[in-house]
Amino acid sequence: MIALALILLSAVVHAVVNLLTKRADDPYAMRLLIGVFSAVLVAPFLFFVPLPHGLAVWLLFGTAAVHALYELLLVKSYESAAFSAVYPVARGTGPLFTAIGAIVILHEHAPLSEIAGIAMVCGGVIAMGLSHRATEGAMKGLAFALATGLTIGCYTLIDATGVRAVPEAFSYVLWFFVAHGGCVLVTAPGIRGRRVIIEAHKQWKLGVLMGALSITTYGSAMLAYRYGATAQLAALRETSVLFGTALAMHFLGDKMNWRRWCAAIAIAAGAILLQMG
Numbered sequence: 001m002i003a004l005a006l007i008l009l010s011a012v013v014h015a016v017v018n019l020l021t022k023r024a025d026d027p028y029a030m031r032l033l034i035g036v037f038s039a040v041l042v043a044p045f046l047f048f049v050p051l052p053h054g055l056a057v058w059l060l061f062g063t064a065a066v067h068a069l070y071e072l073l074l075v076k077s078y079e080s081a082a083f084s085a086v087y088p089v090a091r092g093t094g095p096l097f098t099a100i101g102a103i104v105i106l107h108e109h110a111p112l113s114e115i116a117g118i119a120m121v122c123g124g125v126i127a128m129g130l131s132h133r134a135t136e137g138a139m140k141g142l143a144f145a146l147a148t149g150l151t152i153g154c155y156t157l158i159d160a161t162g163v164r165a166v167p168e169a170f171s172y173v174l175w176f177f178v179a180h181g182g183c184v185l186v187t188a189p190g191i192r193g194r195r196v197i198i199e200a201h202k203q204w205k206l207g208v209l210m211g212a213l214s215i216t217t218y219g220s221a222m223l224a225y226r227y228g229a230t231a232q233l234a235a236l237r238e239t240s241v242l243f244g245t246a247l248a249m250h251f252l253g254d255k256m257n258w259r260r261w262c263a264a265i266a267i268a269a270g271a272i273l274l275q276m277g
Contacts, residue, residue: 097153
């Protein structure tokens, strides 16, 4: 129940973070602010947790690098197609890659009922995105979204391993945000140049809020991975697509058709099946 509550909290807040990122004047500058302010906000608490050591240190370096790539691919997908088209595909393929890695690399066992639940959630999420008209821009955005999903699977496996590799879970969680913020602070200007710093300065107030929300959503997810099975929890987290779609309908004017309603029902049914399993 602890893992379930944490992952559902993560899902709701994650949808809000992605919607606000989409609406930002410069999404990549906003992702930079999220990384930096997340690190700043957790910094005072580092004095109360032990330093990570051994395998956890290498995992922190690895996840910071993968997250930096994830940020770039995510923003590229947002810039290429509609939020409600690329967001579901990125989030839907992530658990598929996570499930494969959890079984092959982490040697986690999943009953058939839970595998079916993962498939229903992922299939519904992907169908939600593919229900959009296949324009040239949409296809480019979906390609970026698929690559984003691969990075999601990679960092989920890394962080699930990392949060279990330390005696104190908050040690890995807090130092993750520091490592991620430091990496993005270096890579973002290198990719976008001085312009990203100028745009970030214009949005810094929203960036503080987004940093706090980011700590809530991914911190909750990492803590959940410590208590439960990685593949199942990663799939449950993607119910954020339901919240994200509802928010996009209200704030961005996106419309629902019968295909998207069917996809939403599949996501909800898959989540229920996962919980029953």
